Amino acid sequence: MSDRSSGSRRTAGPRRGVPDLARLRALNPAALVRSAGFPVTSAPTPSSVEPLPGPPLGDRYESSWARRPLARATRVATQETLGRAVTTALCAPQVVNRDRIDQLEGPAVFVANHHSHLDTGVVTGALPRPWRHELVVAAAADYFFDTPGRAAAAAWFWGAVPMERKRVSRRSALAAAELIDKGWSLLVFPEGGRSPDGWGQEHKGGAAYLAVRCDVPVVPIHIHGTDRVLPKGSSMPRPGRVVVNFGPPLTHGDLDARRFASRIEGTLELLADETTSDWYSARLAATRGESPGLRGPDIDSWRRDWLLERRRPAQQGAASPGGSAQRTWRDRARGNRPW
Amino acid sequence: MSRDRQYRPRPGLVLDVDRSTPPVLMHHGEQLRLQKLPADRSRIIYPPEPLEPIEDPARAVREALASPVGSDPLSARLFAGMKLTIAFDDVSLPLPPMRRPDVRQLVIESVLDLAADAGVDDVHLIAALALHRRMTDAELRHVVGDRVYEAFAPRGTLYNHDAEDPEAMVVLGTTDHGEEVQISKRAAESDLVVYVNLNLVAMDGGWKSTATGLSGYRALRHHHNPATMTRSRSFMDRHNSELHHSNWRQGEVLRSAGVEVFQIETTVNNDLYGDGPMSVLAKREWEWNVRDRASFMASRAALDRLPAAGRRKVLHGWRAPYGLTSVQAGEVEAVHELTTAQVHRQQLVPVEGQTDVLLFGLPYISPYNVDSIMNPILVHCLGLGYFFNLYRGRPLVREGGVVIMSHPTTPEFNPVHHPSYIDFFEEVLPETTDPTVMAERFEKRYAEDEWYRHLYRTGNAYHGVHPFYMWYWGAHALEHLGGVVVLGGDPATVRRLGYRPASTMDDALEIASDIVGPRPTITYFKNPPLMMADVT
Amino acid sequence: MTGPTTADAQRKRPLRGEALVFEDSPARFGLARLASSLRPGAGAGTGPLRHTEDFAPPAIDADSWVRIRPRLAGICGSDLAAVDGRSSRWFEPIVSLPFVPGHEVVADHDGRRVVLEPVLGCVARGVHPLCGACANGDLGRCERLSHGHLEPGLQTGFCESTGGAWASEMSAHLSQLHEVPDELDDTAAVMVEPTACALHAALSAGIASEDTTAVIGAGTMGLAVVAAIARHCPPRQLVVAARHPHQQDLARSLAGSLPTTVATDAQLIRAVRRVTGTMVIGSGAQQRCTGGVDVTIDCVGTSSSLALALAVTRPGGRVVMVGMPGVTTVDLTPLWQREIALSGAYTYGTERLDGTEYRTFDLAMELVAAADLGALVSATYPLSRSTDAIAHAAAAGRRGATKICFDPQGTR
The missing domain is CATH 3.40.50.11440 (LarA, N-terminal domain)
Structure with a gap:
């Protein structure tokens, strides 16, 4: 079955369910609640009235409660049980090259490509402790923090913090920097959103900026395969193979944020190439400046789809050194602070 | 309200009712009601939000x-x-x-x-x-x-x-x-x-x-x-x-x-409910969140089911978290000018034009039944005395208009606090509801009654003449209005007060249209919290 | 003996007709008492009262006794007590069983309508010489109620010999009969006997024009008392305790121009307090006026009405009982502490008004006409529907009625 046909099946799925839903509306609790009306449901704001400013949302959302002990403990427990079970059931991610961060210490900015809602779970599951549990995830302020319920769920389950992706916002950058300074690590998807077609998108500069500003290393991570398991626009996951490839921690040295950003993007391209070919070929290609890149050619969409099909990961079953490596530096950690 | 601290308290609001306007909260004595008002000819006056209190x-x-x-x-x-x-x-x-x-x-x-x-x-x-x-x-x-x-x-x-x-x-x-x-x-x-x-x-x-x-x-x-x-x-x-x-x-x-x-x-300020379980009563209906709606439905159900004594115990046990908004001292008249301005700052709501039908939801409390029963005479006083008179300029309802008050108006009295009210209800009201007539025929005897005097001086009773004052409080309204309808009131009692009983809002409006003509304009004065209409 | 005269023939002819008979059955008496404790009036179904189509009262072999045919016969409170098995045992020596009840009656006699004055005094009993009371015309106080040629019985309707008005035919002594003027219809005429009782009570209460007076109860008797007071002895202020709305309206209209406050039983203490300017002390059952009215007429006759009467009567005042009390438990401490005079008012005889003597029945006929008391008759039933009739009478106030009557000829 080709991707195209499966793609059409994905879109057909929900449509086929529509008539059934219509017939069952009488039994639909949500419809029942709606038909009960006010005060069971909320009342519409009269058109002549200025709406009451709601609780702060978007990049103003106050997520600190999700980093308090109780929220953290329940998050860790949930991630380690339910989260891990779901990830394992769907894709059982294969983690490769995690030994590259054996020497990493202290907070870091983890940078990954972004295809799917699964990415966060896959990365956090692949991260060794202590980063896994002392991590905040930069999440789209306009998407995950648009309603109080969704904001609370994201903040609690992923430890998400709002990150403005559509406009320059000093507020979210400052808040993230403050968290890194406090010892939290940050997971950023610099593409600013999930890929619509499996190819990468242009990187935004926030991750590099934060790494430079807070003087912490950046760890690039390439995720392969989540675009097939749960692509953007789908709500029904299809189990499949996923590879998580850790890159080496990068320090900015004396690079400014912009150049550091392009170095990070380059490293991710190298890692992507490495996932589909092998380590050395990828290095050679990179040296020659022939890495295939993440964004794909600037051509019509069907051909981009077509090309993507050729980028399949090489069999790397045995090549996962450090897959079970556990860091020990945490044992030397001082006091209550993570670092 | 802590959340509102971030915003400047909003002034009062006159809302025109259209088809999408939700039913509006109405006090009904010790109970709560949601009342749908006719679209396109009704308006609701919402009180201003509590002013910032003085910090120290x-x-x-x-x-x-x-x-x-x-x-x-x-x-x-x-x-x-x-x-x-x-x-x-x-x-x-x-x-x-x-x-x-x-x-x-x-x-x-x-x-x-x-x-x-x-x-x-x-x-x-x-x-x-x-x-x-x-x-x-x-x-x-x-x-x-x-x-x-x-x-x-x-x-x-x-x-x-x-x-x-x-x-x-x-x-x-x-x-x-x-x-x-x-x-x-x-x-x-x-x-x-x-x-x-x-x-x-x-x-x-x-x-x-x-x-x-x-x-x-x-x-x-x-x-x-x-x-x-x-x-x-x-x-x-x-x-x-x-x-x-x-x-x-x-x-x-x-x-x-x-x-x-x-x-x-x-x-x-008019912060009656604070952040407590009753805070929903001070909010505008479209701003009720899930918790507000749940607490409203729970309170309404509980109040409907509780016996009257239980309801009273709950409601009269409430202590409001008012915040001090001003204090002024000195010579009486100069001080009072400043005070009035402060009261107006909190309570005034500008309203344009009068209405044919004025609607009140009378709450469980009036100045004269703290820890007590709101008897029918106090219903009259609160509705036609206090609420009707909460205006500046001219009355909210036009001359010859109708007031509809929502209150059960049960003939219940607290014999300790209101002994002379019982006699007033049994003796005076069946004879006359005209303030002038009752003043001539009955007031002096009640004012000088030895027993009332005794209870006033040694017990916790209002003075013998007090029910008359309560009735006089509505004198201006009685003269101004074409009729008074009590929504959901005990029919016999309501008639004794000289009003007309109605069991539903539709009936009440129907009775009102008999007096003021078809398709009357309606204004719901959503009080409490207290406000005062500045009618132009 | 040459054979019976016409009168004798009439007297001795065996009477066979429809009647309600109160039988001598202690067991049924007990049953009635039990049933009526659950629902007043229930004694009619289970008790000693029996409907029969074949009743023949014993003939009276004495002069001046005639047969009359009742047109309308009222149900009185004392009748209800008997039917429900709640009568006092005091009556045992002055009642003879079995009897046909009914003493409020308008009847046909010789083509004329008559009302019966039911007390069976010395004259009717053929006792000579008359007892002192009868000689004075105070018939109700007769001392010979179980003597003479009749079986014991204080009134027609409680005496085996005479029959009673709840039957198609009965016996009456000519001295008992008062001719009804044409302007009184039957419903008005049947009210003459209770009105006479009420008149007697009102006049014997000694109400002075500066007094305040309370009347407790607004059934037939209470309303008639109000009418009598308003007509013959108006006080400064009258207070009437009437439980039901129609009773309150009737009390107001019968009081006419007399300053009157009408209250429910529960409001009576407050109402009396208001009109007498006294105070109220105590709470619950101990609530009372510190002063009160000068005269209270209790037209109910229960322990609670008597207690209420004592609570609203001033020290040194008077309580008159018109309602038949029976065995009543009541705290008489107020009677003692406040030196209240308690007296009864039973039936009628001769009244002295402004120095002139009148027979009570004559005054009553005049009052019935003047106050239109015939309007108090709310419903009539044939004898065969005695259970319904008595249930209606026992719940008259609640059912918006005042006086319930039988129609013994079944013609209505």
Whole structure:
């Protein structure tokens, strides 16, 4: 079955369910609640009235409660049980090259490509402790923090913090920097959103900026395969193979944020190439400046789809050194602070 | 409301009802109702949100006493060996009662601090309740606070005013309109009377504090009568209130008789419910969140199912978290002007134009049934007295219009607090509902009835004449209106009040259209929290 | 003996007709008492009262006794007590069983309508010489109620010999009969006997024009008392305790121009307090006026009505009982502490008004006509529907009625 046909099946799925839903509306609790009306449901704001400013949302959302002990403990427990079970059931991610961060210490900015809602779970599951549990995830302020319920769920389950992706916002950058300074690590998807077609998108500069500003290393991570398991626009996951490839921690040295950003993007391209070919070929290609890149050619969409099909990961079953490596530096950690 | 602290409190709102407007919250005595109003000809007046309270009330009080208007600082008017009388507003203010500490406690403590510094030994504290019921010990303690209560009550110098004690009352003179001026003898003989007021509505305060609060039937009958009340338009608007003109004239006599009054007036915001379980009652319906809606539905169901006594216990147990918004001290009239402005700042809602039908949802409490039963006469007083008169300019409802009040109006009375009300209901109302007729035929007998006098002086009963005053309070409205409909009221009782009963809003509007014509305009005055319509 | 005269023939002819008979059955008496404790009036179904189509009362072999045919016969409170098995045992020596009840009656006699004055005094019993009371015309106080040629019985309707009005035919002594003027219809005429009782009570209460007076109860008797007071001895102020709305309206209209306050039983203490300017002390059952009215007429006759009467009567005042009390438990401490005079008012005889003597029945006929008391008759039933009739009478107030009557000829 080709991707195209499966793609059409994905879109057909929900449509086929529509008539059934219509017939069952009488039994639909949500419809029942709606038909009960006010005060069971909320009342519409009269058109002549200025709406009451709601609780702060978007990049103003106050997520600190999700980093308090109780929220953290329940998050860790949930991630380690339910989260891990779901990830394992769907894709059982294969983690490769995690030994590259054996020497990493202290907070870091983890940078990954972004295809799917699964990415966060896959990365956090692949991260060794202590980063896994002392991590905040930069999440789209306009998407995950648009309603109080969704904001609370994201903040609690992923430890998400709002990150403005559509406009320059000093507020979210400052808040993230403050968290890194406090010892939290940050997971950023610099593409600013999930890929619509499996190819990468242009990187935004926030991750590099934060790494430079807070003087912490950046760890690039390439995720392969989540675009097939749960692509953007789908709500029904299809189990499949996923590879998580850790890159080496990068320090900015004396690079400014912009150049550091392009170095990070380059490293991710190298890692992507490495996932589909092998380590050395990828290095050679990179040296020659022939890495295939993440964004794909600037051509019509069907051909981009077509090309993507050729980028399949090489069999790397045995090549996962450090897959079970556990860091020990945490044992030397001082006091209550993570670092 | 902590969340609202981030915003400036919003002013009142006049909302035009359209088809998408949700049903609106309406008090129905001790119960809650949601009422859908006809689209395109109804409007709802929402009260303003609570003003920001003063952050340090105690300091504000001290400052007001140190720099009063039209007077020397209080400390300069206190001296050793003087007779000092501190009079304060009674249990009828505020509504519902305030959480501890009551504003009056703050003020009285500050005054006593200064008096102690000046070495004043002879201090009396009097609850200026005129012909209201005596306050219980617990109520006095709540108002003045433990420190003051324990310092003065055991010595007998903290007590309720007794307007029927012939030894303790004195007539100081007569105004140029022939109105007698009567006042507590202790106040008259004091070197200084400090009056501690809590101004909830614009009617309170000014000379009404002393000329009414410390007075008796002999003086009150000159302005608490049908003629004065029909000429008070409204009695919430001092400059257009004959009631207040009369009080001011009596105040003039007090002043010229040498009674020194140092007036301290305070205003509070309209934060009745705070963040508590009842906070939904102060919110606008479309701003009710999930918790608000759940708590509303739960409260409504609980109140509907509880027996009346249980409902009362719950509701009358509520203490409101008012915040102090101003305190001013000094000369009575100057102080009162400032106070009125403060009350208006919180309560005024500009409203354009009058309406054919005015709608009230009467709550469980009125000034005269704190910890008690809202009997049918108080329903009349709250609806046609208080709510109707909460206007400035002209009444919200046009002349010949109709008032619809939502209240169960059960013929229930508290025999301890309202003994004369029961007789008024059984004897006077079946005969007449005309204030003038009842004043002529019955008032004197009730005012001079030995038993009522006895209960007023020794129990916790309102004075015998008080139900008449409650009825007169609605005199202006009775004259102005074409009819009154009570929605959901006990039919026999409602008819005895001279009103028409209706079981549903549709019926009520139907009855109203008989009087004012088809498709009347409707205005729902969504009170409480208290507000005042500035009608242009 | 040469054979019976016409009168004798009429007297001795065996009477066979429809009647309600109160039988001598202690067991049924007990049953009635039990049933009526559950629902007043229930004694009619289970008790000693029996409907029969074949009743023959014993003939009376004495002069001046005639047969009359009842047109309308009222149900009185004392009848209800008997039917429900609640009568006092006091009556045992002055009642003879079995009897036909019914003493409020308008009947046909010789083509004329008559009302019966039911007391069976010395004259009717053929006792000579008359007892002192009968000689005075105070028939109700007769001392010979179990003597003479009749079986014991204080009135027609409680005496085996005479029959009673709840039958198609009965016996009457000519001295008992009062001719009904044409302007009184039957419903008005049947009200003459109770009105006479009420008149007697009102006049014997000694109400002075400056007095305040309370009337407790506004059934037939209470309303008639109000009418009598208003007509013959108006006090300064009258207070009437009437439980039901229609009773309150009737009390107001019968009082006419007399200053009257009408209250429910529960409101009576407050109402009396208001009109007498006294105070109220105590709470619950101990609530009372410190003063009160000068005269209270209790037209109910229960322990609670008597207690209420004592609570609203001033020290030194008077309580008159018109309602038949029976065995009543009541705290008489107020009677003692407040020196209240308690007296009864039973039936009628001769009244002295402004120095003139009138027979009570004559005054009653005049009052019935003047006050239109015939309007108090709410419903009539044939004898065969005695259970319904008595249930209606026992619940008259609640059912918006006042006086319930039988129609013994079944013609209505």
